[in-house]
Amino acid sequence: MxxxxxxxxxxxxxxxxxxxxxxxxxxxxxxxxxxxxxxxxxxxxxxxxxxxxxxxxxxxxxxxxxxxxxxxxxxxxxxxxxxxxxxxxxxxxxxxxxxxxxxxxxxxxxxxxxPHTSSVLLPLHWALGIAAYGMFAAAVAHGWLMTRAEQQMRTASQAGEGGVPLLTLERLMFRFVGAGFVLLTLTLIAGAFFGEHIYGSNDLGWRWDHKRTFTVLSWLTFAALLIGRWRLGWRGRRAVRVLYIGAALLLLGYVGSRFVLEVLLGRSA
CATH class of the missing domain: 1.20.120 (Four Helix Bundle (Hemerythrin (Met), subunit A))
Known part of the structure; x- marks a missing residue:
């Protein structure tokens, strides 16, 4: 091993x-x-x-x-x-x-x-992508806390998650979704317009593979969540469900694709 x-x-x-x-x-x-x-x-x-x-x-x-x-x-x-x-x-x-x-x-x-590359954009591209993952992970954690707090309130077991108001958890969740969406947008833009310069090869620039397809689908899901919050007042369980769907798609985008390549197929790319 x-x-x-x-x-x-x-x-x-x-x-x-x-x-x-x-x-x-x-x-x-x-x-x-x-x-x-x-x-x-x-x-x-x-x-x-x-x-x-x-x-x-x-x-x-x-x-x-x-x-x-x-x-x-x-x-x-x-x-x-x-x-x-x-x-x-x-x-x-x-x-x-x-x-x-x-x-x-x-x-x-x-x-x-x-990969060996002289481009300074590659570390930036990865940093943006990982930072987006971190923001959405924080949003998912707050969504889980919010759901648990709501369940506890319904069963009257507690007044909320550790005393943190439900609206505060929801507000924090959407702030992290917004920050993650901005970072993910920048990541996609960098990959679309600077892919050749970042990776130093036309073959490794933008192409519609599984990673990019799932990532774009997650971007569309998060965009729908933010628009739904702004225009339709989405909140509570509906908002958390959409967040979970977007996070799952994003997870499949890089982590899922790399897992299949590295573990199931034993390939590096």
Missing amino acids: ILASDSPVGLLLSAATALAYAVPALGARAMGGESARRVLLIAWVLHGLLLGWNLLNDAPRFGFAQALSITVWLALTVYAVESQLYPQMRARWALAGFGTVAIVLAQVFPGTPL
Whole structure:
């Protein structure tokens, strides 16, 4: 089995990060909120160090698992900021669980070597795409929190998700959808107009493959969600369902396509 990192430092960082995520994922309630938050912060720091170590390596690799890993880290970054503004927001165990899975996947499936190109647009193109993934992941997390809060209100089990007002969660969700939509639009524009310059080959420019088809479909879904919110007042479960559909299409766009290529077909492109 080829691991993402054969170096002792990389393996140690991966093991420490996965363990740090697993602790609050499995025992958040037993630990208490403050202790779980501190351990999750340690895991987030270790995760960031691991990402930097892998990307700055002599032979960096990237694939579907690495994209998921960065997406989870970005979602945790958003949560770390929001938890300072809304201490009542509680999604630690779920985010920690996703973090554990992402670290393990990234270690087992190392991806493929990054293409050699002199274009400075390639890192920008990838950064825009991954940032869009992170914003939509944060939106999905807020949609899940909003749905759970609504269910708790209906059953009168709690007044809401950790005391965070339902309208606040909804407003935050749409803000992340809007930010993700802008980033995804820029990613598509870069791929459409600068594909040849980014990848250095006409064959790797814009073409209608599975990745781009699913990505455009997700863009259209998110556009419909934002227009529906603006013109038709979409909210609640309807808005969350559309968000989930768009996120699933976006996930199939890169992560799904790369998973099929790397794992099922054993190809690099």
